[in-house]
Amino acid sequence: ATMMHPAAGSFTPDQEPLLDDPVGSRFSQQKPSDRWHGAYVIFFLLGIGSLLPWNFFITAKHYWRYKLQNCSDEPGPVGEAASDLRDYFESYISIASTVPSVLCLIANFLLVNKVPASVRILSSLFVMLAVFLVITVLVKVDTSAWTTRFFTLTIGCVAVVSSASTIFSSSIFGLSSCFPMRNLQALISGQAMGGTISAVASVIDLAAAADVTDSALAYFLTADIFIVICIMVYLFLPRLEYSRYYLSSQESPSLVSVPHDSSMEDEAEPGGTANSSFLTRSAGIPPLRPILQKTALLGFCVFYVFFVSIIIFPSLSSNIESVSKSSGSPWSTKYFTPLTCFLLYNLADWCGRQVTAWIQVPGPKSKLLPALVLLRSIFLPLFIFSNYQPRAHIQTVVFKQDIYPVVFTVLLGLSNGYLGTLVMVYGPKIVPKELAEAAGVLMTFYLVLGLALGSACAVFVVHLM
Template sequence: QKPSDHFHGAYTIFFLLGIGSLLPWNFFITAKHYWMYKLQNCSDQADPTGQAVSDLRDFFESYISIASTVPSVLCLVGNFLLVNRVTASVRILSSLFLMLAVFLVITVLVKVDTSTWTTNFFALTIICVVVVSSASTVFSSSIFGLSSCFPMKNLQALISGQAMGGTISAIASLIDLAAAPNVTDSALAYFFTADIFIIICIMVYLLLPRLEYSSQKENPSLATVPPDSSAENEAEPEGTPNTSFLAKSTGIPPLRPILQKTALLGFCLFYVFFISIIIFPSLSSNIESVSKSSGSLWSTKYFAPLTSFLLYNFADWCGRQITAWIQVPGPKSKLLPALVLLRTIFLPLFILSNYQPRAHIWTVVFNQDIYPVVFTALLGLSNGYLGTLVMVYGPKIVPKELAEAAGVVMTFYLMLGLAVGSSCSILIVHLV
């Protein structure tokens, strides 16, 4: 008799690893008050250098998006080439330790006075973003490929955990913002929370191979963490080996059959995140309350953290959770790409909300606070639901021996959408 997942141990581990896979990105973009504080001293300067740094401050989210996504595409290519040559344990643990090291540096810099070298601090921050995002990409694509070899519920746990990571970072930011007496104390507690959680991810990953549930069959890409059989094979006789997991290959996985099987799903995944990254956080976090002049805490201090970061991430998590019960449309349905393309309408909706500062498009059509709240909720919900459907479908429509490689390819489509979208976000922000 095959072992069951006692106390949902494997499910919980994949959920926690999902949180950790996007935690660095979420902690970077959610700490907007801290980055604005670190870059504020030069925004009042009148010389060209001061104006340049002011521009860095105004378009900080767009620069962060580019720095985190473009290098990640290259890392995904490397991860695909190494998927059968370097064990998943090596790739996952090395990327986690690298993320931890860089985040410790960021935590230390919180209390360092950078007012005399703001531009250099910005450059150092961008370098940290590049390194952390590259490591995070290797980690997330590797753990996604690994989860593809487990039953689908573990894959859904991983994807749901990714959205919960954004919600946790937004909640942590709000708590620190409300409780800490100043920005630096808030940021110190905030980034220290990220350090602790990365350590937790390392610990739970090391626990995974010790579970009886995950120790029955040997996965060639993971020397110490073999996956259970997929749900489709649960009817196999007990003594029948799963040869797709036992047949070890050290070469590069065949790319053509994976691309042929996942082409439409890949486009859908690309476009879902292309639209999302253009809007969030570059556009959505700069939408101000129409009653900001009142000076209330809601309209000044908490409007963007609540209506942009927390609401989007929570809605994204809800969308991903829904896929555990509802999985329509199917992977071959024409309705799926139609729904994905329909999300383009979010662009004019956010542009015509109270985005500030505006340089070219002066018209604000949606001049009530409720509008960006509804738009953000729908953006996050559709991103979570449609993105998760496509991610889950991808590795399941290829032969099982290609499931892990297909997981890496699907992550490549996702990161390509983020990279292209983040580049376009700067153009959109400048046009507004």
């Protein structure tokens, strides 16, 4: 039987690869199916692993508070500096994790045509594993005599592991643009599920372990094991026939260099073809200006979505206490923050991302999209006037019932997941398909830039409280 290449319009939207086959190298192959949804599951697992370090760092609030209180469950009479480290630890973690990430994203964009994706992905995974092993070992080390140095070491570990995580995330996001859209959606949904898994693990460890260090040890060992799983499934990905079919596009000019005097005006929208005379194989830097022109509005949207989210979560939201904390019940003292802040937010974020598989409105060129993104600014005063503690300057608490921060957190997570996923998915689709991978990396840069500036603003906001 003659092997036929499917007609250009025969793929459904969720089956069509983001990158065209510009040289026709696969015309003699029939498109294989994703047997047992193997590639989908792998991208989902890699999505979980891409944000796993960040989620495990911020969710272990009880452990960090214990360590920064001289390894004690009670604050005690510590100095002002130690108190500052303890009370604003989430803000410092946010800065340490996002500012270096911006630099790593720039480096990744410059190296994307020079260093193979497999090298970038595997090296970043091994760095993440090594740093998490250090964090795991430190759990059982008594750091009460060197709390400030422990804080410095922890912040350094956060910076290193977040840098590696950023390279891993942007590389795997760019790689997924060679696959059908459903795999990119699996990757993004996996990122949200990573937060849910870390929150569930934190709650289980708190309930099962009587000692804070025992709970933290089991918690970080879970992260170590999952990073190893990510390494194994990534190595297995090229063994799938389905993956080999789409990864073969990496041998063609998936990232291209365009002459400086060329114009993108004649470039076709998704589904069209680019002028092949402009698209030649290159080991240089992808063309930044035409991609910026195409993705400027979506770039602002993804920037502002995560800018608002990182100001609130976790710096503000994790310090909102139950109004009945004085009762001493386990709900109001032990489980309120892990459940209502971390678990609820991550579940809502995951649900918002999942909805984009069925509903994709507004469109990439709609004026309603940036309007909805800007509307999320209302969450800032809502959380500020909830029962945030401790408060030194703004003493007014407007929302004096526990249900308020619960509702606010659900809405924050849903809007973050839905709007953030929409703009991230739209980015590689509004540029010529030959530039889709570079556009994916650039969209990740917008995201991390929003996180970096938002985390800096978060420090300012919590010190005003």
